[in-house]
Amino acid sequence: DSGVTQTPKHLITATGQRVTLRCSPRSGDLSVYWYQQSLDQGLQFLIQYYNGEERAKGNILERFSAQQFPDLHSELNLSSLELGDSALYFCASSVEGGGPSATQYFGPGTRLLVL
């Protein structure tokens, strides 16, 4: 158990809908990262938050957004869902800003299926 929790474990929804994925980082970790794992794209970085502020963006679609709250949990919002958004979404956390020696610890993921 990495100490990173994600809810829900599974999510089934329809095209055009909006969903929210939730992540709680390990105790003491200020950075939260979101990754998407899909069959065609593999594991890709989406976005990072550090202590409540957006730190960096990766291959994140404009339909997707995230935020980190004062208690450091983070939510990833996916809207206007398309079939291709079906994937496993991981959250990871690391200490501080995630310096070169910091390890990212991953949660169990949320499996999203868009029908």
Add this chain to the structure above:
Amino acid sequence: AQSVAQPEDQVNVAEGNPLTVKCTYSVSGNPYLFWYVQYPNRGLQFLLKYITGDNLVKGSYGFEAEFNKSQTSFHLKKPSALVSDSALYFCAVRDELMDSSYKLIFGSGTRLLVRP
């Protein structure tokens, strides 16, 4: 740009035999390399990392990895495979984003199948 490559989609090995899962990297600057394992319906679990220092890195569950700068490789190894080691293994490299913030760039993954 930083990248890693895992040349084998699948590795098959008999239980008790040594195993190697290959990874090569391409980086500018110092490489920071990681191995993660993904069991079915589970998240990514950290195995080990290379930051600097000894070329042989020891990690969790009896795994180790050998960093080879001249061959730009970071192969994952285990002296004696277990059936329970069967899983999907990912090599990753740290990529600097900004302001000392980093993301991981993952390889395509290698499925390890250990037969009894």
